[in-house]
Amino acid sequence: MANTPYPQSYYAASANPVPPRPALQEEVQTDVCVIGAGYTGLSSALFLLESGFKVTVLEAAKVGFGASGRNGGQIVNSYSRDIDVIERTVGPKQAQLLGHMAFEGGRIIRERVAKYNIQCDLKDGGVFAALTPKQMGHLESQKRLWERFGHTQLELMDQKRIREVVDCDQYIGGMLDMSGGHIHPLNLALGEAAAVESLGGKIYEQSPAIRIERGANPVVHTPQGKVRAKFIIVAGNAYLGGLVPELAAKSMPCGTQVITTEPLSEDLARSLLPQDYCVEDCNYLLDYYRLTGDKRLIFGGGVVYGARDPANIEAIIRPKMLKAFPQLKDVKIDYAWTGNFLLTLSRLPQVGRLGDNIYYSQGCSGHGVTYTHLAGKVLAEALRGQAERFDAFAELPHYPFPGGQLLRVPFSALGAWYYSLRDRLGF
Numbered sequence: 001m002a003n004t005p006y007p008q009s010y011y012a013a014s015a016n017p018v019p020p021r022p023a024l025q026e027e028v029q030t031d032v033c034v035i036g037a038g039y040t041g042l043s044s045a046l047f048l049l050e051s052g053f054k055v056t057v058l059e060a061a062k063v064g065f066g067a068s069g070r071n072g073g074q075i076v077n078s079y080s081r082d083i084d085v086i087e088r089t090v091g092p093k094q095a096q097l098l099g100h101m102a103f104e105g106g107r108i109i110r111e112r113v114a115k116y117n118i119q120c121d122l123k124d125g126g127v128f129a130a131l132t133p134k135q136m137g138h139l140e141s142q143k144r145l146w147e148r149f150g151h152t153q154l155e156l157m158d159q160k161r162i163r164e165v166v167d168c169d170q171y172i173g174g175m176l177d178m179s180g181g182h183i184h185p186l187n188l189a190l191g192e193a194a195a196v197e198s199l200g201g202k203i204y205e206q207s208p209a210i211r212i213e214r215g216a217n218p219v220v221h222t223p224q225g226k227v228r229a230k231f232i233i234v235a236g237n238a239y240l241g242g243l244v245p246e247l248a249a250k251s252m253p254c255g256t257q258v259i260t261t262e263p264l265s266e267d268l269a270r271s272l273l274p275q276d277y278c279v280e281d282c283n284y285l286l287d288y289y290r291l292t293g294d295k296r297l298i299f300g301g302g303v304v305y306g307a308r309d310p311a312n313i314e315a316i317i318r319p320k321m322l323k324a325f326p327q328l329k330d331v332k333i334d335y336a337w338t339g340n341f342l343l344t345l346s347r348l349p350q351v352g353r354l355g356d357n358i359y360y361s362q363g364c365s366g367h368g369v370t371y372t373h374l375a376g377k378v379l380a381e382a383l384r385g386q387a388e389r390f391d392a393f394a395e396l397p398h399y400p401f402p403g404g405q406l407l408r409v410p411f412s413a414l415g416a417w418y419y420s421l422r423d424r425l426g427f
Helices: 039-050 083-090 092-101 104-115 133-148 159-163 185-198 266-272 313-324 368-383 388-394 404-425
Strands: 027-035 055-058 123-130 154-157 173-182 202-204 211-213 219-221 226-234 252-261 278-281 287-291 297-305 333-343 350-354 358-362
Touching (some): 027 039, 039 055, 039 185, 039 226, 039 368, 055 226, 083 092, 083 133, 092 388, 123 133, 133 154, 133 173, 159 173, 173 278, 252 313, 287 313, 313 333, 350 388, 358 368, 368 388
Parallel strands (some): 226 358
Antiparallel strands (some): 123 173, 154 173, 211 219, 252 333, 278 287, 350 358
């Protein structure tokens, strides 16, 4: 039987030790079968177990194998399209509910870390960095918007102030969100998986779902076993493949690239990011970076539409890092990897139900660390019969990519080129 290991990332190399988890080789009965052991699946499983459900999780590779164990590790509030866009799309009533949920995911992460003693290098503080006056104006509007929904841990920074928190002369200002922050993302997923098992949940690795029998009593088939369940939660996101064709039609896997330096000296690390905040810039195709627990710089950016793996990741990302921090020109890169996220045309997550008993959440569009933790809570509420918050997401409109699956990659790349050009020209 195939054994899919973690990619050769810094996160996999520095992961906390975990017990071996078997592949499913029998038939099991459960209340809820969760497909995917990333953040959405693990969050759903935890909330359901805490509510008394019997839960079985199927993972095609290893816990946190996909985006949950490869991302930049930044806790960023709201969604990939902000609350004002949602308000214009669906009106004030639905936007009010979604707006108040926009800051919940980060709180859930911190509650999980505290409750289950998860060792994942959690640090508070995230910076949005503006390169142009237009971007600074957007941050000023964003602060007013977020404060309207009760989010007040925000500070606008002028050019002098932002230089106190990041040693980069590209930025004219920014916004600090102290409810943002950063984590070792794979260790967070591994800690949540251990919490699932501590509550009696079962996790099977190397157990891809290859077929779903739909109906009143659905069955999920793996190569060597099957799970009979009352409910199914589909949480495969960009790694779901063609298991559920309806979900593949309105989404597109995309790749993002990340590099990690060798360990930096204490003085150099402190000079780059004196308060140890994480940073992302305000460009459409943004760069993001932070320090690890052992004082490496993690730097990510770029998008590959259609999720192809670039031949030389370091060649793509290192110039971006050196543009921000030319003082790192002699620093060695120890790790470089790519990971997929799932993009929707609206850039808003897709949540819904197929039939009476198959629930799903997908399409975080690069904004998934906090949203996926909220999604798990919302899905668990729906299975308990409390569907108001689930319905608020499920009623968001979603659209197929222009040109269908054949042309979605070139059309999306063309759109990204246009917005990147606007960023470079300061429009």
